[in-house]
Amino acid sequence: QKKWWHDSVVYQIYPRSFQDSNGDGVGDIQGIISRLDYLKKLGIDALWLSPVFESPNDDNGYDISDYRNIMAEFGSMADMDDLIQSCNERGIRLIMDLVVNHTSDEHPWFIEAKKSKDNPYRDYYIWRDPVEGDVPNGLGSTFSGPAWEFDETTGQYYLHLFSKKQPDLNWENKKVREEVWDMMNFWLDKGIGGFRMDVIDLIGKQPDNEITGNGPKLHEYLQEMNKETFGKHDVMTVGETWGATPEIAKLYSDPKRDELSMVFQFEHIGLDEVPGKEKWDWQALDFKELKRIFSKWQTCFNGDGWNSLFWNNHDTPRIISRWGNDSEEYRELSGKMLATILHMQKGTPYIYQGEEIGMVNTPVQDVSQLDDIESLNMYHDRFAKGYSKEDILFSINKKGRDNARRPMHWNSEEHAGFTEGEPWLTLNPRVEEINVEQALSNPNSIFYHYQKLIELRKNNPIVVWGEYRELLPESDALYVYERSLDGESWLVVANFTEEIVDYDLVEQSPTEVILSNYEDLLQEGACLKLRPYEAIIFK
Numbered sequence: 026q027k028k029w030w031h032d033s034v035v036y037q038i039y040p041r042s043f044q045d046s047n048g049d050g051v052g053d054i055q056g057i058i059s060r061l062d063y064l065k066k067l068g069i070d071a072l073w074l075s076p077v078f079e080s081p082n083d084d085n086g087y088d089i090s091d092y093r094n095i096m097a098e099f100g101s102m103a104d105m106d107d108l109i110q111s112c113n114e115r116g117i118r119l120i121m122d123l124v125v126n127h128t129s130d131e132h133p134w135f136i137e138a139k140k141s142k143d144n145p146y147r148d149y150y151i152w153r154d155p156v157e158g159d160v161p162n163g164l165g166s167t168f169s170g171p172a173w174e175f176d177e178t179t180g181q182y183y184l185h186l187f188s189k190k191q192p193d194l195n196w197e198n199k200k201v202r203e204e205v206w207d208m209m210n211f212w213l214d215k216g217i218g219g220f221r222m223d224v225i226d227l228i229g230k231q232p233d234n235e236i237t238g239n240g241p242k243l244h245e246y247l248q249e250m251n252k253e254t255f256g257k258h259d260v261m262t263v264g265e266t267w268g269a270t271p272e273i274a275k276l277y278s279d280p281k282r283d284e285l286s287m288v289f290q291f292e293h294i295g296l297d298e299v300p301g302k303e304k305w306d307w308q309a310l311d312f313k314e315l316k317r318i319f320s321k322w323q324t325c326f327n328g329d330g331w332n333s334l335f336w337n338n339h340d341t342p343r344i345i346s347r348w349g350n351d352s353e354e355y356r357e358l359s360g361k362m363l364a365t366i367l368h369m370q371k372g373t374p375y376i377y378q379g380e381e382i383g384m385v386n387t388p389v390q391d392v393s394q395l396d397d398i399e400s401l402n403m404y405h406d407r408f409a410k411g412y413s414k415e416d417i418l419f420s421i422n423k424k425g426r427d428n429a430r431r432p433m434h435w436n437s438e439e440h441a442g443f444t445e446g447e448p449w450l451t452l453n454p455r456v457e458e459i460n461v462e463q464a465l466s467n468p469n470s471i472f473y474h475y476q477k478l479i480e481l482r483k484n485n486p487i488v489v490w491g492e493y494r495e496l497l498p499e500s501d502a503l504y505v506y507e508r509s510l511d512g513e514s515w516l517v518v519a520n521f522t523e524e525i526v527d528y529d530l531v532e533q534s535p536t537e538v539i540l541s542n543y544e545d546l547l548q549e550g551a552c553l554k555l556r557p558y559e560a561i562i563f564k
C-alpha cells in the first residue's frame with residue numbers, strides 16, 4: 026500500500042544552528058518559520074526537527090527535562106504551534122525527534138527517582154548495587170567511560186548509555202511505557218507528521234547481560250507503541266538503529282508487523298573506521314565496500330521493508346569533506362555527484378541542513394574550539410590514555426559532530442545571516458564562498474541540483490519504485506547502476522575520483538541525458554570519458 030512518505034524527501038533541521046530570530050546567537054523556532062519558503066522552494070515534503078524540548082543542553086537537547094515544553098532559547102509552545110500550522114499550510118509535515126531511551130537527569134522523574142529506593146519513580150530508571158565496591162559490570166558509555174554512575178544518597182549505580190546527565194529509562198516498567206505513549210499522543214494531537222526515534226534500538230536493553238542494542242523485547246515494545254500511539258494516524262516514523270542489518274531492518278519496517286515506516290541503517294557510515302575499533306580510529310574509505318553495502322540495501326527488501334537514504338546528519342561529518350572533495354575546485358562537482366548517487370536510489374532521502382548548499386567540515390586547532398560533549402569526553406579520555414593532541418584532533422576533525430553543527434550560512438554578511446548577535450558556536454570560515462544567497466543566484470549551484478533530484482523523484486515513479494541493479498561492482502572509480510520499471514530503464518554513471526575514467530556504453534544505448542553535473546558529454550564513439558566527479562543520469 027502506497028504511503029505519502031514513499032515518494033517524500035525529508036529535510037533535517039538542527040534548530041540551534043539553523044536561523045536565529047532574536048539576536049541571542051541561538052537558532053529558534055521563529056527563525057525556522059522565516060525559512061519555510063526557502064525549504065518549500067527546495068521541494069522537500071517533511072521536516073525532521075532535532076529536539077526542541079526543555080533541556081539543560083548537556084547533549085544539545087538530546088537530554089530532555091520536559092517533553093511537553095519548549096526550550097526557552099528556542100521559543101514557546103505558542104511558537105511551536107505556529108510552526109506546526111505554518112508547515113501544514115505549506116504541505117510540509119513536521120517530524121519530531123523522540124528521545125526516550127533516556128531523559129535528562131533534571132527531568133522531574135529522575136529528580137524523584139534518586140530521592141530514595143522506595144520512591145514511586147525509582148523504577149523509571151535502571152539501578153544496580155555496586156559489585157565489590159565498584160561498577161555493576163563492564164558496560165561503557167557511548168560518550169566515554171563507564172555507563173554506570175554512583176549515586177551517593179541511595180548507594181546504588183544508575184545506567185547511562187550516553188552522558189551521566191542522560192539516565193536510561195527502564196522500558197520494562199509498564200508505567201514508563203504508558204508515560205511515553207501519553208506524551209507521543211500529546212504531540213500527535215497537535216497535528217505533527219511523525220517521529221524520528223533517537224537510538225530506539227536500545228530500548229530493549231538487558232543491562233545485566235550487557236545487551237544494549239536489539240534486546241529481546243525491542244519489537245514487542247515497538248508494536249505496543251504503534252498500537253497505542255501513531256498507528257491510528259497517517260504519519261511516518263523512522264528509527265535510528267545503528268546495529269541494523271537487512272534482516273533486522275525488516276523486523277522494524279515490514280508493514281505487516283505494524284512497527285515503523287523505516288529505519289536509518291549505518292553500515293555505510295561506519296566504513297571509514299578501523300573494523301572493531303571506535304569511530305575515532307579512522308581509515309580511508311573502501312569505495313567498493315561502499316557500493317557493495319548500498320547495493321545490498323537496495324536489493325534486500327521486497328515489499329517487506331523500506332530504506333532511508335542519507336549521507337549526513339547532526340552526528341556525522343559533512344559528506345563533501347568526508348568522501349567527496351572540499352577544495353574550491355571540486356566542492357560543487359563532488360557535492361552534486363554524491364547527491365546524484367544517493368537520490369537516484371530507492372528509499373526516502375534525507376537532506377541535512379546546509380548539505381543542499383554544499384557546506385563542509387570545520388577543522389579546529391585546539392580543544393577550546395569544541396562544543397560537542399562526545400568529542401570533549403573523548404579528547405580527555407584519550408589524552409589521559411597517552412594519545413597525542415595531534416592524534417586526537419585529527420580524529421575529531423575527521424569525525425567530530427561539531428562539523429555538522431556549526432551555524433547555517435544564509436548570506437555573506439557578518440555571521441552569515443544566521444544571527445545578529447554572537448553565534449553560540451563559531452562559523453565555518455568559508456562563508457563567502459558557500460551560502461544560500463550565493464547558491465540561489467547561481468543556476469548551476471548544488472542547491473538547484475538537489476531541487477532537480479527532488480523533482481525527478483516527484484515526477485517519475487521509476488525513481489521511487491524502480492528495481493535497482495548494479496553494474497561494474499569491481500570498478501575502483503565508477504559507481505554505475507540501473508533503475509527499471511515497466512520496461513523503462515534509467516542509468517546512473519558516476520565517477521568517484523579526480524581522474525578521467527572511461528565507461529563503455531555498448532551494452533546500453535541511452536538516448537537522453539536526464540541530469541548531469543557537467544554541461545556536456547565527453548564521448549569517443551561508445552566510450553564515455555567521465556571527468557572528475559562527473560555524474561550522469563541517462564534514460
Ligand code: GLO
Pocket residue numbers: 084087088124187223224265339340
Ligand atoms: C545519535 C543521536 C545523538 C544523541 C544520542 C543521545 O546517536 O542522534 O545525537 O547524542 O542519541 O540522545
